[in-house]
Every structure is written in C-alpha cells, then in structure tokens.
Amino acid sequence: MAADNIADARARFGITETMSESEAMAALEQPAYVIRQEADAATAMVSDGDPTGVSQQRADELEDLVGELENITVDVDTECPDCEGAGESDCPTCGGSGEARGDAIGARAALQVTDDVAQAFGRISH
Ligand SMILES: [Zn+2]
Secondary structure: OHHHHHHHHHHHOOOOOOOEHHHHHHHHHHHHHHHHHHHHHHHHHHHOOOOOOHHHHHHHHHHHHHHHHHHOOOOOOOEOOOOOOOOOOOOOOOOOOOEOOOOEOOHHHHHHHHHHHHHHHHOOOO
16 A cells, blocks of 8 residues: 555656746655655654564665655756757747747756656665
8 A cells, every 4th residue: 555655656746848847846746745654654663663674674765765856856948949049040939049938847857857756766666
C-alpha cells in the first residue's frame, strides 16, 4: 500500500511546457508531499521496533527522495523557441527580440524536470 502511494505520486506527476514556473514548482511539491508522508510513516515503524533495519533503510531512502525532489529546479527557457534566441526580424513568435514571450517554462525545461523526477524515483527500490 505504501508502495502504491509512491507509484501513484509518480504516475500523477506531470509537467507541460505551457506551465508557468510557479505552476511547475507546485506540480513538483505534490510528489514531494506524498513521499514525505511515506517517509514519516516508515520512521514511525522504526520507533515501533525495527529488528531487521528494513524500515530504517526505507525511511532513509524516502528521505533522500524527498530531498532530491525538493532540489529539482526549473530552468525556464528564456530564448524564443522558434528562432532559438537568434532574434530574426521575421520570426513570428518573438518578432525579432529572440526572447520567449509569456511565462511558460518551455519544452526543454519541461523535459528536464520530467527527467529529473524520473531519475529521482528510479533510484529507490519498489
Ligand atoms: Zn524568435
């Protein structure tokens, strides 16, 4: 059941290139919150007696995962996605500024965060 909560948190996590930075950070907080609960539950099991050390190991592993999730940063794309920052005057997306418009994090940032989350979850045993 604890493993299901972790798998659910991982499955529910999703980030898109049109999210703002604050939306992306809020999305990251959701799995971190669930894993924090699971880590606390494992820690509570340690205090109930943990002769094999398995619960302690799990608590440590989940604490590490929370730390990793909390350390993920969103590297917002500031370059125009169409001309890649070249600022071509006929670029319809940026009109020649070379800068991304609006507050969307961009495709590269969304991919990077998705990868970071997958790697963090990939390091724990299931
Ligand atoms: Zn452009």
